[in-house]
Amino acid sequence: MNKQDSKNLLHPSMLQIQYLLELEKVGKKSGSVALIADTCGVSHGPVSRFFKECIERGYLTEKYECTAEGAHALLTYKKLLRDVKLYLKAMNIPEKEIPEKMKQLIENVDYDLLRTMIRNARQATEQTSEQDKNQKDTQDDQYNKDSNAYFIEKILEKGKFQVGIAIHQISRNSETRLSMAHQGFEHLAWIRNNTRGSWLELTIREIHGRSRIDGTEMSGHLSSLKYEKQGQLYEAVIKDGHLKIPLSACHFFRGRMGNIKGTVHITVACNVGNAHMPESTAVLTFWM
Structure with missing residues (x-):
């Protein structure tokens, strides 16, 4: 996905991404919205309102079928979820803290910046030799600091x-x-x-x-x-x-x-x- 696509991409919450993942599982059938709401532990309204927004953005048809643009967006969300989870594991974040950390990153960080952070961390990991393992925690802190500093310098x-x-x-x-x-x-x-x-x-x-x-x-x-x-x-x-x-x-x-x-x-x-x-x-x- 290029930078322009990313800027136009809907930035849903983790729960809203879950709505789309559940829709992909159950497909369009009678009572699917109610079933998704029940699975996600919410009322009918939030699911219905989000799907309406997806229809307006061209992600879903009126019959709640995924469009080509919607399929592309869902693939991006899945990849982000996977990459962010791997990123947090590589940072030695405790397993029990990962879901909440994922939620904060996915919902609150610009996707381009998030991908930059993940890419920097991945490159750093690949370049870390056995002799450098003792310095890994310090390096991880610096990579995040550098990513944040880059954003601040470019925006502010x-x-x-x-x-x-x-x-x-x-x-x-x-x-x-x-x-x-x-x-x-x-x-x-x-x-x-x-x-x-x-x-x-x-x-x-x-x-x-x-x-x-x-x-x-x-x-x-x-x-x-x-x-x-x-x-x-x-x-x-x-x-x-x-x-x-x-x-x-x-x-x-x-x-x-x-x-x-x-x-x-x-x-x-x-x-x-x-x-x-x-x-x-x-x-x-x-x-x-």
Whole structure:
């Protein structure tokens, strides 16, 4: 698939890709949408709406039969799923963490960038000799850092850019909702990209809430934030009501309207009222 094809390709979620894979298995027959929904653990509506979008994009016919373009797209999704899984295994990501890591990469990273990351890692693995095995982990970190740095340099100019942010908590059934930590920051942040480095700068603000026990009004603040980078957690330094997250820890992709978005996994803890809220994992999204 060339670069232009990739830019026009529908960028579905992992669950939506599963809808297409199930459709390929069951084929078009009476009740196929309901069967796919039941298999994927969702209601009829999300499957029906996604297939309607696929029809509009020319992937499916009105009878839910795959077009030539749809078959080409499905083949691309299958290859990405396979390559991303192999990529994560090559990075020594624990088996139990691979499904969630795959989901984040497939859904949040531009396909061209994702293929570049995979290709770089594969080439590096092929070039690694027996004598270099002890340096493999360090090299893998550097390959990802280089891929991210390449994207930042190509997309962002030097300077200071205002971005919107949102923090979502992901439940076990993959549903998302705004996290309490979302209230703990100003919803406009800054990206700074200069010779000293590149980072996302957040401004902390007071959190307001109501006790579930007696309805008492409470207020508090964020007490800590850790960001994930290459499978490791690093604590962000909070200073003068601000904290910074390096862009090298973030994943970037282009939205459907061409805007740039980024995501980073974070772990946050808050003090609200007399209660210290336990650490919770969330996804921080920002966009320009």
